[in-house]
Amino acid sequence: MRLLVTGGAGFIGANFVQDAVRDGASVTVLDALTYAGSRESLAPVADRIRLVEGDVCDAALVSSLTADADAVVHFAAETHVDNALADPAPFVQSNVVGTFTVLEAVRRHGVRLHHISTDEVYGDLPLDDPARFTENTPYNPSSPYSSTKAAADLLVRAWVRSYGVHATLSNCSNNYGPYQHVEKFIPRQITNVLTGRRPKLYGAGANVRDWIHVDDHNAAVRRILADGKAGQTYLIGAQCEQNNLTVMRTLLRLMGRDPDDFDHVTDRAGHDLRYAIDPSTLTDELGWKPVHTDFEDGLRNTIDWYRANESWWGPLKEQVEANYQERGQ
Numbered sequence: 371m372r373l374l375v376t377g378g379a380g381f382i383g384a385n386f387v388q389d390a391v392r393d394g395a396s397v398t399v400l401d402a403l404t405y406a407g408s409r410e411s412l413a414p415v416a417d418r419i420r421l422v423e424g425d426v427c428d429a430a431l432v433s434s435l436t437a438d439a440d441a442v443v444h445f446a447a448e449t450h451v452d453n454a455l456a457d458p459a460p461f462v463q464s465n466v467v468g469t470f471t472v473l474e475a476v477r478r479h480g481v482r483l484h485h486i487s488t489d490e491v492y493g494d495l496p497l498d499d500p501a502r503f504t505e506n507t508p509y510n511p512s513s514p515y516s517s518t519k520a521a522a523d524l525l526v527r528a529w530v531r532s533y534g535v536h537a538t539l540s541n542c543s544n545n546y547g548p549y550q551h552v553e554k555f556i557p558r559q560i561t562n563v564l565t566g567r568r569p570k571l572y573g574a575g576a577n578v579r580d581w582i583h584v585d586d587h588n589a590a591v592r593r594i595l596a597d598g599k600a601g602q603t604y605l606i607g608a609q610c611e612q613n614n615l616t617v618m619r620t621l622l623r624l625m626g627r628d629p630d631d632f633d634h635v636t637d638r639a640g641h642d643l644r645y646a647i648d649p650s651t652l653t654d655e656l657g658w659k660p661v662h663t664d665f666e667d668g669l670r671n672t673i674d675w676y677r678a679n680e681s682w683w684g685p686l687k688e689q690v691e692a693n694y695q696e697r698g699q
């Protein structure tokens with residue numbers, strides 16, 4: 371299969387591309403190589419892919435690459451909630467206009483699309499309620515990031531209904547694993563410890579996230595690409611709800627530190643309380659199940675990866691922490 375993978379030099383995209391190449395796919399990556407994208411994340415398969423540095427909003431480029439593909443997997447986006455709060459403009463451009471551009475290209479060339487989205491489009495859930503997100507939960511995004519992802523999802527749904535575009539969508543919970551940018555919660559805390567900084571927890575740390583290993587997310591995407599129903603949305607999650615305080619203390623314990631050796635910092639504006647996914651459509655229809663079900667084991671392997679790959683994340687760390695410091699975080 372010839373795949374065009376947008377955002378394939380980012381965290382989830384690079385892990386996806388590495389797996390897809392090992393499975394025998396022929397892969398072209400389109401990535402703008404923003405601060406979040408990196409050629410090094412594709413180094414293990416560099417001689418077996420085509421990496422095109424370009425913007426997903428460039429209609430002529432996206433159209434010509436799409437014409438040569440059997441399917442497009444669309445990961446490219448601005449992804450960090452704190453950055454969106456500081457400056458939402460690139461989020462509207464890359465996430466909304468970028469998805470529009472991809473949709474017009476797949477419509478023109480009759481190419482299959484899988485659109486990657488997030489559970490954050492559903493807003494948040496109360497802490498003291500067992501309810502989880504399903505495919506029928508109404509959209510209710512809270513942040514500039516999640517509202518642009520929601521807008522993108524709605525464009526995809528409209529292009530399916532209005533133009534018969536052959537697209538599937540997936541909304542996944544919080545990913546962790548190798549190659550995640552050090553701006554995000556888990557790698558930030560690991561690399562804070564590794565560089566002698568104190569880890570930083572927003573507010574009291576009561577907010578709950580539903581964690582999934584990136585390889586389980588990507589395995590689900592491959593199942594959907596193979597057998598997903600056109601027009602269908604699939605929720606991807608590994609049923610691993612944890613509050614941030616617990617994750618912080620677990621990381622510190624696994625790294626041999628005192629579990630309370632961290633700072634409480636200014637909370638995120640509009641901070642979503644809880645995300646939780648009911649993945650039963652995916653498990654019942656497509657038989658997908660997560661493999662990395664031991665979260666502590668997954669965290670231990672992730673810590674080991676960051677310990678062994680300082681050359682990948684080291685050059686990013688100073689700038690990220692300078693930005694956080696400016697925001698009091």
Ligand code: NAD
Nearest residue numbers: 377379380381382402403404406407425426447464544545
């Ligand atoms: P990331 O920030 O690590 O990577 C994003 C990639 O997209 C980068 O390589 C960047 O250079 C590229 N990009 C950004 N704007 C672009 C543009 N205009 N043109 C071309 N390339 C551009 O993000 P990630 O965590 O790998 O997320 C990938 C996708 O998965 C996103 O759509 C995100 O919304 C979604 N998602 C992420 C998570 C998570 O926990 N990280 C969970 C659910 C869904």
Ligand code: TDX
Nearest residue numbers: 449450451488490544553554555558570571572577614
């Ligand atoms: O230093 C920190 N301290 C802290 O307490 C950081 C960076 C985050 N947090 C908190 C905020 C969140 O409650 O940890 C939680 C996770 O934060 P992020 O890693 O920024 O993830 P989140 O905001 O939940 O969004 C992520 O999951 C859904 C991805 O960044 C999105 O792209 C994805 O759609």
